[in-house]
Amino acid sequence: MSDDEEVVIKKTKQVHYGSLEEQEKARLAALAAAVREGVEDNGGKELGDIQISSEYMELEEEMSKDKKALLEEFERRRKARQLNVSTDDDEVRRSLRQLGEPVCLFGEGPAERRVRLRDLLSYLGEDAIHKKLEEEEARIERDRGREGTWYHEGPPELRDARLWIARYSLPRAKQRLTKAREELKLPGSVRAAAKQESQRKASAMSIYCSQIGDSRPISFCRFSDDSQMLITSSW
Structure with missing residues (x-):
């Protein structure tokens, strides 16, 4: 081998086993001590301007x-x-x-x-x-309690009108019920004949004209004695 030939030396890889946690803790402790004392590190850099905060974040x-x-x-x-x-x-x-x-x-x-x-x-x-x-x-x-029946005092005219209606209506209602009970006592053939006669008369009539008697349905009507007027009652 001559002197001109270059000798190549192959470096071997070093493998370290174990955890570096302890070494890192020691390094950080030494750095913190150096900062507190205000000394220079090995590189000659001043460490007096480094500040360590004492605040902690509540990560937990x-x-x-x-x-x-x-x-x-x-x-x-x-x-x-x-x-x-x-x-x-x-x-x-x-x-x-x-x-x-x-x-x-x-x-x-x-x-x-x-x-x-x-x-x-x-x-x-x-x-x-x-x-x-x-x-x-x-x-x-x-809601049902709010919608209950309630009363208020009305005028005397309303009381007088209702008394007049009662005195007029109640005797006639009594007569109508009495007549209906008497008709129920009649034989069925007699009642059927009366209904047939009423139907025959109604079918023989024809409509001559029509007129609106009220805004509500008409319930009763009656001609005057001279047949010139017609009185109607509605609901």
Whole structure:
């Protein structure tokens, strides 16, 4: 081998075993001590301007909040799987309507609707439907109480008019009932003959003209003695 030939020396790779955690802790401790004492490091750089903050971030609290929310979500899903929801689609629709939710979404089938109801109950509680029904019944009861019968004092003229109507109507109603009871005592053939005679007379009549007698249905009419006037009564 001549002197002109270059000798190539192959470096061997060094492999270190074990953790560097202890060495890193020692290095950081030495750096912190040097900063406190204000000395220079081996590179000659002044370390007096380096400041170490004593403030700490509450990472544990934030992590605990996230962990709590995750655990609550897992618990909710577990309860949702244990909820008993009816397989009857009509009953599922009624339950959604009682909860104030849409009965059907676009492209939603009975299975998806049932899953949606289960998820809603897992958020609102299994007895949410019963609570809604109780609230609805209480509201109806309150409205029924407001719509009750109430009275107020009227003028004396109203009392006099109603007394006159009663004195006029009650005797005539008594006469009509008495006549109806007497007609019931007649044989069936006699009553049938009377109905046939009335039908024959009615069929022999023809309409000459018509006129609106009132805004409500006409209940009774009667001609005057000279047949020149017609009096009507309506509802």
